Every structure is written in structure tokens, then in C-alpha cells.
Amino acid sequence: MTTLQLDQLDGLTKLTRPAEAREITCIYCCDLLSLAMAQAPANSAWVTVMGNRNTIAVASLADVACVILAADTAFSDDCITKAEDEGVTVYRTAAPIFETAKRIDLLL
Amino acid sequence: MSELTFRFVVPGDDYSRAGEASSTVKNRLKRLGIDPAAIRRVSIALYEGEINMVIHGGGGEVIVSVTPQRVDMVLEDHGKGIPDIALAMQEGYSTASDQARSLGFGAGMGLPNMKKYTDEIEVSSVVGQGTTVRMAVLL
Numbered sequence: 001m002t003t004l005q006l007d008q009l010d011g012l013t014k015l016t017r018p019a020e021a022r023e024i025t026c027i028y029c030c031d032l033l034s035l036a037m038a039q040a041p042a043n044s045a046w047v048t049v050m051g052n053r054n055t056i057a058v059a060s061l062a063d064v065a066c067v068i069l070a071a072d073t074a075f076s077d078d079c080i081t082k083a084e085d086e087g088v089t090v091y092r093t094a095a096p097i098f099e100t101a102k103r104i105d106l107l108l
Numbered sequence: 109m110s111e112l113t114f115r116f117v118v119p120g121d122d123y124s125r126a127g128e129a130s131s132t133v134k135n136r137l138k139r140l141g142i143d144p145a146a147i148r149r150v151s152i153a154l155y156e157g158e159i160n161m162v163i164h165g166g167g168g169e170v171i172v173s174v175t176p177q178r179v180d181m182v183l184e185d186h187g188k189g190i191p192d193i194a195l196a197m198q199e200g201y202s203t204a205s206d207q208a209r210s211l212g213f214g215a216g217m218g219l220p221n222m223k224k225y226t227d228e229i230e231v232s233s234v235v236g237q238g239t240t241v242r243m244a245v246l247l
Contacts, residue, residue, distance in 0.1 A: 033212035038221045050212045057127030061151040
């Protein structure tokens with residue numbers, strides 16, 4: 001699947017402006033950035049409640065396909081700008097992490 | 109390709125700018141056509157090092173040298189130093205502040221990740237004077 005399919009998923013809001021579609025090969029859930037830095041697979045959909053500028057830095061360096069902020073995690077305008085600058089697509093949902101991952105898993 | 113050298117200043121206690129050196133190096137290595145797996149290893153090690161410099165080192169300097177054979181990274185800070193390097197290299201050992209933990213860091217994975225994702229690493233430190241980490245990823 002690609003990020004274009006996530007765009008259509010109910011309850012998911014894309015916070016960043018449209019970017020080139022990325023292939024999503026798996027789902028990764030983690031809130032510890034050091035762990036995510038080392039373990040997030042490239043091209044994964046990373047589901048987390050850690051919404052800050054460092055999340056974007058890790059997402060970019062680990063080359064994940066997108067970031068999905070679960071549980072209505074706050075994300076500042078400054079962070080959105082950084083994500084767009086780094087080419088990282090960010091979504092937000094009210095659903096908790098596990099439920100979000102389960103729903104995306106059905107699309108894989 | 110002869111040796112290319114990049115230098116960066118890492119500001120201390122500014123988490124918002126952590127990762128700028130890693131990100132810049134990643135993009136430059138991409139443009140040089142370096143193997144993506146090697147770029148990922150360099151990025152992880154360098155980012156962890158940058159974060160350590162922000163959390164513990166009060167900032168410092170990063171020098172990255174690239175040749176067709178290897179990527180060398182030297183990270184030097186003038187922070188409080190590491191009293192027990194062997195202990196600091198253990199996964200899970202952390203002296204990070206609550207602020208660092210609240211941002212998702214401080215899991216005690218910094219130096220272990222740097223060791224895991226590089227081919228060579230040497231850590232030298234003098235308490236009260238600072239720490240120097242030398243790492244290399246072979247291409």
C-alpha cells in the first residue's frame with residue numbers, strides 16, 4: 001500500500017501538505033525516540049504519541065514512509081513546517097496506538 | 109572522490125535543533141551516491157551522538173570526513189564528561205534529565221546504538237572537561 005491509501009482512511013487527518021506518495025511495507029509502534037531511531041524499519045508507517053520536532057528528525061533519518069500521531073497527539077505549526085521541509089508526511093487520529101495500527105494492518 | 113570534510117556546531121540544550129548535522133550529512137551522502145544502508149548507519153550513529161551532545165555535553169563540534177572507503181565522524185564536546193565509559197556503553201544505563209526523557213530520549217540507547225551501527229568506535233572522556241567520540245562506518 002502507499003500513503004495515498006492512508007489519505008482515504010476514515011478518522012485519519014493529514015497534517016502536512018500533499019507530498020510524493022510513499023510505499024508502506026509495515027507498521028512500527030514506538031514512543032521512545034532512541035529505540036525508534038535504531039529499530040524503525042525504512043518505509044514503515046510509524047505510529048506514536050510522541051509529537052515533537054525530534055520525532056520528525058528521527059522519521060527522516062530512519063526513512064519511514066510516514067508518521068501517524070495517535071490519541072490526538074498535539075503537533076505544533078512549527079513541527080508541521082519542519083515535517084514538510086524534511087519531506088515527512090504526518091497524519092493524526094483520535095484512535096489509540098494499537099487500534100490505529102490494527103486498522104492500517106488491514107490495508108497491508 | 110578525494111576526502112570531503114563537513115563541520116557542524118551542535119548547540120547545547122537546544123533539542124529543537126538536534127539532528128541538523130545528521131540530516132545534512134544524510135542528504136550529502138545521498139548526493140554522493142553512497143549505499144543507502146551505510147547512510148542509515150551513519151545517520152543513526154550521528155544522530156545519537158548529536159543528542160548526547162545536547163543532553164550531556166552542552167553542545168560541541170561534529171566533523172565528518174568521507175572517502176570512497178569510509179565515513180569518519182568525530183564528535184567533541186566540553187561538557188561534564190563520562191566517569192565510567194564501560195557503564196555508559198551498557199544498554200539501558202542513562203543519566204538523562206527529566207526534560208530529555210519527556211521528549212522521548214534517555215532510554216540508555218545512545219552509546220550502544222552508536223557502537224551497534226558503526227564499524228569502529230572510540231570514546232575518550234575526562235570528567236569536568238568533556239568527551240570525544242570517534243566513529244567510522246566502512247563503505
